[in-house]
Amino acid sequence: MTGDRADLLRGTLDMLILKTLSLQPLHGLGISRRIEQITDSVFQVQPGSLFPALHRLEQEGWIRGRWGESENKRRAKFYELTAAGRRRLGEEKRNWTQVVLAITKVMEAT
Numbered sequence: 431m432t433g434d435r436a437d438l439l440r441g442t443l444d445m446l447i448l449k450t451l452s453l454q455p456l457h458g459l460g461i462s463r464r465i466e467q468i469t470d471s472v473f474q475v476q477p478g479s480l481f482p483a484l485h486r487l488e489q490e491g492w493i494r495g496r497w498g499e500s501e502n503k504r505r506a507k508f509y510e511l512t513a514a515g516r517r518r519l520g521e522e523k524r525n526w527t528q529v530v531l532a533i534t535k536v537m538e539a540t
Contacts, residue, residue, distance in 0.1 A: 443483050445522040446473065448515055451493060457506035458484060484509060492518045 450456065450464050461484075462475045487493045492515035500506040511519070 442526070443475065443479060444487060445519070445526060446475075447480075447483055447487060448492060448511060448519040448522060451509055451511040452516065452519055455508050455510035457498075457500055457508050459500075459506075461509065487515070490518075491515075 446465050447461060450461050450468070453464075456464060458477070458480055462477075462480055466474050484493065484495070488495055488509070491512060493509045494512050495507045495509050497505060498508045
């Protein structure tokens with residue numbers, strides 16, 4: 431991802447990860463692939479952004495990681511949303527809605 435899209439992603443990456451994990455537990459590569467799939471490749475989360483974000487979210491207690499085996503029989507850390515993470519996702523959704531409404535008002539102003 432380059433330019434403006436990368437800036438938007440940096441500001442919303444936590445929300446995208448939390449939402450993705452609210453659907454099902456996934457390992458890091460699975461999270462990246464799911465975000466890319468849902469956004470029709472608009473967001474392509476690189477490991478250099480994803481893994482520091484996962485570490486930060488885990489430290490905050492919003493996600494929990496557990497080691498397991500991936501679909502290709504490799505050891506992988508699977509992440510799941512915690513109760514605190516669900517609450518945080520709700521806050522992020524409300525904030526995002528407010529931002530989108532405000533930007534829409536500015537863009538539609540005459």
